[in-house]
Amino acid sequence: MSLDELINPRSVAIIGATDREGSVGFEITRNLVTKFKGNIYLVNPSKGEIMGLKVYRSIEEVPHGVDLSIIVTPAHTVPEIISQCVNKGVKAAIIISGGFSEVGEEGARLEREVLRRAQGRLRILGPNCIGVYNAYNGLDTFFINPQRMERPKPGPIALISQSGAVAAAILDWAARRGIGIGLAVNYGNKIDINEAELLEYFARDPRVRVIVMYMEGLKYPGEGRKLMETMKRITKVKPIVVYKAGITKSSGRAVKSHTAALAGSYEMYRAMFRQAGAIEANNLTDAFDMAKALATQPLPRGNRVLVITDSGGAGVQAVDNLEAVGLSVPELPQETQELLSKVLPPFAAKSNPIDLTGSATDEMYRHVINTVLPTDMVDMALIIAQMQLPGMTPGLAEYIIEARRYGKPMVVYGVSINDDARTFKAKLEEGGVPTYDRLETAAKALSALFQYSRISKSNAQS
């Protein structure tokens, strides 16, 4: 049974739909009525009409087929609703409601009852989750007002998050940075659908090029082995970037109270990620910044980086950051330096980093990129361009985008956010070149590409 009806349903019922502003049922109803590209049926025993749509008293009254039920009613009502959904032939349910095993034994009993009633004929996400965000079809159960949480545009990154609030915060962050996230899922107490199954589904979805995972810990015996085997299979075809929180004793205590999971030994997780070929991030924003590069850039053949800069100091810092993540900045041979001398000013440094100094112009960047990037002396480029200098314009973006023809990864760093810098960065992102405002992150993005190049190489050999 695939997760198609969960992620890409043609029709949805909202059980517990309401027009009471600020409530979970209201936010989800509004999201779907506004954006969902499919049929919507509202269910609530007490209401006649909401937002112009008829309200049915139960799911069984809905006169058409329903792929997915979204349930927001109190925990004690959920088992009966699940039975009704099964009778109706609904294929999947997202149980948003809390009040299950996370609150104690009575809730755990309800969870077992829900599973029993589903009879394996209805797949369940949750309970106690924020559910699914699908930027393509407008399925959006994230029950946070769009004024408080912006939604990302469709894009090749998918997120699987153990925490609903963490998923909501990072989607908002990504939206405001223009990072495209096509699909995001939070699975809550995962009584049925778990991260391994979501990974499998995203691995087969051609719209997904990179999967980001936020994990705090596992809950059930045997989950770890299953997850590792799944990851290992998937990283052969798609990169997975994972951020594991809860790595110390005190944060493990916090994990337990947050998701009732066991944080476990961090060393065990690290070993698992390494064996599975997953790329580890130290925080979630880094994970998305790495994913941005993995989704758009070709893989490098080696670890040698060409650094071009308009600021000698930023060049120095770039080298520190690149070497800290295992990349190298090789000195260019004398003959290449002489080729560069023909166009660059005499005081420009030509050994790598190439420091164009305050006299930097778009044309100088173009000359350096076209002279050095195609050679076998470097495998990728970090381009530092701050748009503070008089000789530089957003037009530089075109030269950089043209250089994609060399088939080598490029990332661009600039801390400035003046008008020209904004235009420059927007052009680059649109043209498929990721930009960063921290050298540390730019270096980590290139390192993720290098790591994944080695993972795919060893996969190809095995």
Next chain:
Amino acid sequence: MSLDELINPRSVAIIGATDREGSVGFEITRNLVTKFKGNIYLVNPSKGEIMGLKVYRSIEEVPHGVDLSIIVTPAHTVPEIISQCVNKGVKAAIIISGGFSEVGEEGARLEREVLRRAQGRLRILGPNCIGVYNAYNGLDTFFINPQRMERPKPGPIALISQSGAVAAAILDWAARRGIGIGLAVNYGNKIDINEAELLEYFARDPRVRVIVMYMEGLKYPGEGRKLMETMKRITKVKPIVVYKAGITKSSGRAVKSHTAALAGSYEMYRAMFRQAGAIEANNLTDAFDMAKALATQPLPRGNRVLVITDSGGAGVQAVDNLEAVGLSVPELPQETQELLSKVLPPFAAKSNPIDLTGSATDEMYRHVINTVLPTDMVDMALIIAQMQLPGMTPGLAEYIIEARRYGKPMVVYGVSINDDARTFKAKLEEGGVPTYDRLETAAKALSALFQYSRISKSNAQS
């Protein structure tokens, strides 16, 4: 001879003033004519009037006293101009012009000639520098168009930077984040005034509460010892946060071509900073984020952090980040947890991190802060408040600002940038509570406070 005439001149001459747009002389002339709170005299042999001001043919023609000359003429003209400045009784000069020791032996000879002509009667900053930014009196020799580089508002942080471009980029970054930087200096080839002397001056300036340094390497024999002794003296009264770039072999090569300095062994620098009581940062934005806390927060007595959160996941991540920098998140005793239970919902976690969950309200935060922060169980607080939830408003800022009365450091983290989040953060910053959009940085800021508390304690005992 103090550096008063360099940093706080009452009158300034611009030698090489011009109305040729885009040139260095033009940008500096416009900056000063627009903003400088003192007398300005323009000097250029060829011009009659610029921006409504009379142009004198030489500094000696200026009919009034001049504290500071800003020199932007070609290198070979500078020695003669220095002689004229000495004759005129000018006290200090900023030589912006390049073409000195950084280009070779002829330039080095010019530098020696400049020093000889100064006769010790005129203090020199530079040559080959971007000079001084003083947000208080409008002295601003940063020759970058204000549309390309925003200037920070006055504030208690001072910057001493070995790189001009790095200083310009970070001032722009700080300005756009609302970080106040009252004074910034780049010293270029430092033939006279060096970082140690600038440190001494800022240590005595009551407007400066924290000094940030960007260093790539030292140039002259004996400089290291002198700098360390100066730092050691200053850290008794004011915190110094230092970021040293050029820590690997390849970046050392880049340092040499950038500032003609020797990057030296990183271990040696680290030892020096530790002995001198300076706080080390891993990059320049971290340095300013740490400085923001050092400039506004009291010092903690110990390393125990209270974490309050509206997202369990963010709480878990906070603990990871705090423990990574040597801080602790102690479990609260049972009786305190019971006190909290009286107001918090039953499913809120009360052991620390205090997880208010999606039901979080301003009042819950207030209750937790006022119940726990004044006790001797914690030394400081990290407050996570994302403004995504319906129960939270920017009014929470007032409760946090009120809690400053407990005399314990507080920092606030939120990744969201919706309208409420912006208002919330602006209120906090104005009320003297620093805010961060990365947990890593928030943790480092608290760690900087703890580090400086130990430095001042050991200073007090010695």
